[in-house]
Structures are given as structure tokens and as C-alpha cells.
Amino acid sequence: MSRAMKVAIVDDEADMRQSISQWLALSGFDTETYASAEEALKGIGADFAGVVVSDIKMPGMDGMAFLKRLMSMDSGLPVIMITGHGDVPMAVEAMRVGAYDFLEKPFNPDRMTELAKRATQARRLTLDSRALRKELADGSVLMKKLIGASPAMERLREDILDLGQADSHVLIDGETGTGKTLVAHALHAVGPRASKRFLTVSCAAWSEDQLAAKLFGPAEDGAIPLVEEARGGTLCLEDIEALPNPLQARLLTFINEQGTPPETRIIAICNEHAQDKTLEDILRSDLFYRLGAMTILCPPLRSRGEDILTLFTRMSEGFAEEYGCDAPQVTAQEAAQLLQAPWPGNVRQLVNIAERAVLQNRRGSGSIASLLMADNEATGPAMTTEGKPLKEYVESFEKMLIDNTMRRHKGSIVAVMDELCLPRRTLNEKMAKYGLQRQDYV
Structure with a gap:
């Protein structure tokens, strides 16, 4: 699974809790166990990053009451109910209340794993959707x-x-x-x-x-x-x-x-x-x-100058983290090519180039120049940028280089000085010139 999600296991029988936990842990889940519904409610809240597996018959608060509490708190939380033989009508009622599914004892462990995987996928979609809505409202x-x-x-x-x-x-x-x-x-x-x-x-x-x-x-x-x-x-x-x-x-x-x-x-x-x-x-x-x-x-992207290098850096770093590899290091020549490219597809095209550059870098082959050339051949002739003074290209590349190095070293001035062979005063002057502040990288 790309992102481990929690499975909260609630059962008053220690052996049952332990066996379910061990089986799901072997299947790649992050499990946590609770001996009662009351105890579980202290650790499970709205937007809980996982799913719940609960027995129906428990002393104190039983599974049905527990389910109703969870549904009132977060109706999108998948809850898998475990029921004993003869309690199927109760399990059907649980489904009506909002349970994701139920398993009848004795159950096949593989069936438990399959249900947990489906439930976590549903939970991930729910949480991602909520996060997107929150982001779009912020x-x-x-x-x-x-x-x-x-x-x-x-x-x-x-x-x-x-x-x-x-x-x-x-x-x-x-x-x-x-x-x-x-x-x-x-x-x-x-x-x-x-x-x-x-x-x-x-x-x-x-x-x-x-x-x-x-x-x-x-x-x-x-x-x-x-x-x-x-x-x-x-x-x-x-x-x-x-x-x-x-x-x-x-x-x-x-x-x-x-x-x-x-x-x-x-x-x-x-x-x-x-x-x-x-x-x-x-x-x-x-x-x-x-x-x-x-x-x-x-x-249009071609009118945004050094924003092109800033965007490329942020996007390639994001894709590198996603794919678990290093982001490509942009040379001065490649920086100039990025700045001079016509970008008919604008930011959307830049996103595609950044992702493909990361994948190329992971394989240890290809170049940013080849990607730009392939894109231009695919889209055909397009508008071109006007020529700029060499000084602007040099400054854009210099800013990108310092920015990338500061990010890589998490704001360590000494490490950046060593890598770029710059005295502290020169580095400070250049950071001030380009509006770069150390606290943004720490």
C-alpha cells in the first residue's frame, strides 16, 4: 500500500484482538488495539486516518452503541463489525446504521484483509476529498x-x-x-x-x-x-x-x-x-x-521570467519526493533553455516536463533539453520569447542555484558556503539581492 493507514481493533477478548492485529500487521497495516469501546473513543476522532474493526457483543458499551457514536462523529468512517453465529440480524441492522461491512465468526483471515484493504481505500478517498474541499476553501x-x-x-x-x-x-x-x-x-x-x-x-x-x-x-x-x-x-x-x-x-x-x-x-x-x-x-x-x-x-508562462525556474524547481522536488529519488540538477545551459522555451502549454506543460525530468534522472539518462525539443516537435511551431540580456539569464540561474542549495541543506549557511565556494558576506549579499531568507528553509 502506498500509504499505511491505521486499523483500530476493538474487542474485549484479548486473544481475538491480538490475532486480528497480528494478521493485519503482516498484511502491511498499522494496527492499534482497544479492550473496550469507551477506550477506543478516546483515540478515534473525526477524520481518523484509518478504519475500525469492532466486535458487536462487548460489556459496557456494545458494538451497536459504539457504531452509532462513531457515525454521529464521522459518518464517512468505515467500520467493520464482527458478529458471532446467530447475530446476523444484528449485523444487518448495523449495516443500516452505517457499518461498512460485517464478518461472522469464525471468519477467514484473508477475507478480513480484503475487507480492510477496500475500507482503507474508501477512507483514503474520503479524507483526500475533505482535504481538497478544505484547501479550495482556504x-x-x-x-x-x-x-x-x-x-x-x-x-x-x-x-x-x-x-x-x-x-x-x-x-x-x-x-x-x-x-x-x-x-x-x-x-x-x-x-x-x-x-x-x-x-x-x-x-x-x-x-x-x-x-x-x-x-x-x-x-x-x-x-x-x-x-x-x-x-x-x-x-x-x-x-x-x-x-x-x-x-x-x-x-x-x-x-x-x-x-x-x-x-x-x-x-x-x-x-x-x-x-x-x-x-x-x-x-x-x-x-x-x-x-x-x-x-x-x-x-502566459513565457512572460514570467525567472518564475519558470522557481516553478520547475518546486515541481521537480515534489515529483522526486513522490517517486523516491533525487531531483535533477539544472545546469546553466538548461536554465537558459527553460527560460527561452516558448511554453505553448504554459504551466501545465512545465508540470509534465518536470515529472519526466525526474523520471529520466531516476533512470540516469536523458536531459531537460531533449524533453523540451520533443515537446516543441510535438506541438509544432509556437510563439517564442524575446531575447533577454545575458545578465538576466545569469542572475536567474544564480538565484535558482542558491535557492536549490539552501533547500537541500535546510538553511545551513555553512553547508551552502562550502558547496558554492562563497564567503559568508558574498552569500549574504546575493541572498538579500534575490529576496532569499534563511528562515524560509529551516
Whole structure:
């Protein structure tokens, strides 16, 4: 298993607790045992990173009462109940209350392992989903994801903080792969609607009839129309350029009927339009002016200068940790190539390059230059960056090198001085010049 999850075993019989614990431990689980439900409740809380295996018949608080307490605390916690012969009706009742499954004594240990694996997989998905929802509701976390010190990224973060506080509808434009959906989440998360619903739908993913039903109803499955479900919060319309004309008219009517401030805020994302056309050419003009009163343009990666090296470093380090290997060391020539690349796929393309560079490094073959060349051949001719003075390339590489070395040595100034052969005063001056602070690495 990629991440060991706990299995809490609750049974008043010591032999049973021990045998289940030993068997599951041999199968790769991290087990902990409790002699009673009361004792287990002291160690199991909401968002418990694991699953529970519990006997039904126990003195004091029995398994059913224990299950009800767990379900009231965290209804997504998988609980596997163990029942004696003849107690199957009780086990069925436990399933109705919320148990994940049950085993009848004597049970096959392999069956226990199989159930535990399925339950931990379900638990992992639940916890990951909760973590994602929490992250997407945390404006500070989202803003930290918008990495970069370039003027373009500084402006973008300022725009998000300013427009996030407003109630007007927002139009987000920019090339593919520039992080428009992340910006939409951030706009919602830093504003007064952060505690309300944030719903997303792609206008390109459905037929006109299906999209109409999803947005305005009535839906065949009886689902609440998105314009109603998002009331008080934010409705994000991705691929707004694909919204059919009849639905543009209905959306405009909905917007006009809301008044000011709107009860439901619309954030529209444009993901693609021809270079010789603007979104104003594609949408009906009255809808464009309602949505585009406030506009955010996500900058292309090629305009972000040394952000490219910063992003590559962070991403390659993340993938290296995931794959259990070292991140590739970027040479001065490779740094220049990264800075000069056209990046038609923007940040999304950079993510792919970083992951492939880590995998290449793990195998001990290939180069970043070869990956960039292969990508350019696959995507065909693209826009190119303008040439920059040599001084800018040198400074970008120098900053990246000091940053990487500081991270590797966890802020040890002496170790960085030794590796880079720099006197302390020179290192301090360069760190001050590039805005690098030791406490960020400790």
C-alpha cells in the first residue's frame, strides 16, 4: 500500500484482538488495539486516518452503541463489525446504521484483509476529498499556490485580492494551462462568499439540452438547477466560449433578474478562442459586457521570467519526493533553455516536463533539453520569447542555484558556503539581492 493507514481493533477478548492485529500487521497495516469501546473513543476522532474493526457483543458499551457514536462523529468512517453465529440480524441492522461491512465468526483471515484493504481505500478517498474541499476553501493556501515573484504574478495576486472582495461577475481569460480554474477558486476563497457554495460546470462538456437542464432545470434526475444550487455563492462557467446562443440569452436573463448585488456570482472562464478573435467577438455583446465588467488575464508562462525556474524547481522536488529519488540538477545551459522555451502549454506543460525530468534522472539518462525539443516537435511551431540580456539569464540561474542549495541543506549557511565556494558576506549579499531568507528553509 502506498500509504499505511491505521486499523483500530476493538474487542474485549484479548486473544481475538491480538490475532486480528497480528494478521493485519503482516498484511502491511498499522494496527492499534482497544479492550473496550469507551477506550477506543478516546483515540478515534473525526477524520481518523484509518478504519475500525469492532466486535458487536462487548460489556459496557456494545458494538451497536459504539457504531452509532462513531457515525454521529464521522459518518464517512468505515467500520467493520464482527458478529458471532446467530447475530446476523444484528449485523444487518448495523449495516443500516452505517457499518461498512460485517464478518461472522469464525471468519477467514484473508477475507478480513480484503475487507480492510477496500475500507482503507474508501477512507483514503474520503479524507483526500475533505482535504481538497478544505484547501479550495482556504484563500491563503490557494494564494500560495500562485507561485512567482514576477511583476505579472504580483499583479495577478493583487487582482484576485481586489476582485475577490467585489460582488460583480468576473471574466477570466488566458492561454491554456495558465491556471485559470485555480484563479477562479482563489477569487471565491478570498471573498465574502468563501463559506458558500462554489459550483463548476464546463459549457463544452454537455449537449445544449443537457447543459440547459443542468443550469436552469428541469433535470431528468430531479437535481436542483445549478443557478439555484449556487445561490448565495459562486457559479463558475468553464469554456464560456462554448455556451450556445440560446443559453447565452437565458444566462443574461438570469443575471438581469438578480439585481445588484447579485445573489449568485458568475465567474466565466474562457479556455480557447482563435488568435484573430476576442471573447467579445464570440459572446453576444450584452452578455459579454455583463460578465466582462471585471476581467482577469492569466499571464502566459513565457512572460514570467525567472518564475519558470522557481516553478520547475518546486515541481521537480515534489515529483522526486513522490517517486523516491533525487531531483535533477539544472545546469546553466538548461536554465537558459527553460527560460527561452516558448511554453505553448504554459504551466501545465512545465508540470509534465518536470515529472519526466525526474523520471529520466531516476533512470540516469536523458536531459531537460531533449524533453523540451520533443515537446516543441510535438506541438509544432509556437510563439517564442524575446531575447533577454545575458545578465538576466545569469542572475536567474544564480538565484535558482542558491535557492536549490539552501533547500537541500535546510538553511545551513555553512553547508551552502562550502558547496558554492562563497564567503559568508558574498552569500549574504546575493541572498538579500534575490529576496532569499534563511528562515524560509529551516
